[in-house]
Amino acid sequence: MPFHLIKREPIAPGLRRIAREQIIIGLEDSADTSIPGNRGVHSLRIRCKKLRGLLRLPQPLMGDTFAIEDRRIRRAAKQLAQNRDSQVIARLIASFDGSTPEPAREQQPVSRQDVEASRRILTNCLEAVDDWPLDLHGFYDIAPGFARTYRKCLSAWQKVMVLPSDQNFHRLRKWGKYHWYHIRILERLNKPVLRKRRKRLRKLQLTLGDAHDLVLLQSYLGVREHADEQLLRQVTERKNQLYEMAVSNGRKLFRTPANELVANLSRCWAEQGELNVNNWGQSQAPE
Template sequence: MAYSFERRGNAAKQVRKIARDQVESGLALARAGGDFDKTVHDLRRRCKKVRGLLRIVRPRFSEFDRENAHFRNAAAALSPARDAAVMVETLREAMSQSWASPIADADKARLAEALEKNAASVAAGLNRAQVLADFAGAMEEVLPRIEDWSLKGDDFDLIEPGLSATYDRMRKRMKTARKSGRPEDFHDWRKDSKYHWFHISLLRESAPDVLGGRRSNLDTLGELLGDHHNLHVLLETIDRLVPNAAPPILDGLRAEQEALGDRALVLGQQLNVETAEQLTTRLRHFWQLLPEKD
């Protein structure tokens, strides 16, 4: 089953089916032993999809806290394998921008060497087979529980409260980020924006031409906020590994981060123009366009 609702009825059954498909595909990937970095990326994404699915039924699901923590912890165990490598990629991308051209090659190389050495050290300390085996074990543990998930309500009533709450929190966190300018607040906004992206993905078959555009714009917002966060983490990592890094590099990274935040706010205001009540009312109408249950 695709990551989307396909029928108006049996929404609870569809939630369980979508979750089971994500877990089973993740389990197969973890057991396959393919390219490690790609596998880790795909496994983390599947955990995020399940957590997005859980958010849309959160007010109707008494076991939300347990299951959300389970998938959060499974993904977190994979993070060290990816995070250090992302910093290398983030610096490489930043140094390819026009503002970095006047910076001395030696200063760029010193930073790159420190980040690459750190990434190599993290990678060397990983037991890759064990990391994937632990993830597979976590998926094997949760898989039998999915059929017993007790979800209160059905049809659009099952998902409306969670859909509304997530979108409302996304709007509030954007306002907080705009007011404070703090990277941590932008990151919080990013997380709820991503959950809302998952929710629109789940509903996209109800009105693909309309929701496809919203989904695409939310994807762009997620990229802007993701790059903003990566630059924040990169600056912290540089401060830890190379505390005497060249000031022009640090200034350029901060300016790029600020520009990304400004672009995200412009797009976010457009995506958040409706109230939660207005958006969920519109999505309820779209829901009625889905076929009847089997």
């Protein structure tokens, strides 16, 4: 179940296939009792993020449907977010000094009721996928959505360059993740080049994700009556190191203007040739 368009796969059927597969994976993982509870919930949350990223490719052509689907997928993810921060804080403090913070004793797993509520929302989404208004015939139809997301990325990057605050880095993480998902979906258009970009974007996400977790821990320690000042300094120092790594990576990623990146992908699409749905289906048939 690849999270990318297969070579020569028409865009509309391909996006529907990817969306259906992601929802099914999330539903199966969250229903599998052999998978530890947190991992099943995590899988469901990841599918929600990927779906929201995917929807931003055809967004300009989807009209009100985009807002409806994005809103309910976001609601499904929100059902699963309880106690995540306390779990992150517990894990991080243990990684620094091996102690067990108060949140670790207080945290509770996401209730089965909330998991089932999220699953019901995604089941409804699955039923709606075939009705999404995806009148897409080539890369030029999703280029506006791709460009819009990448421009949000570039805007977030510029804000980081002006003011490298936690808030601005978090915004870069958000839009960088959606751009990463788009590159993953389109990677087969130019695998050697886009694979390199995809790997850099993944590295950026891991770096900024770790930094965001440290922001949570920093905030938690900062409001405690008897804060561990040494630990707080260690956390702040490590967070700043991660930000420096993210900036170094971002200088390579975000030096390409949106128009240039879109033009490059358009050429790749034209060079690989566009097949209609029937021809593509025949080309996938076993010999």
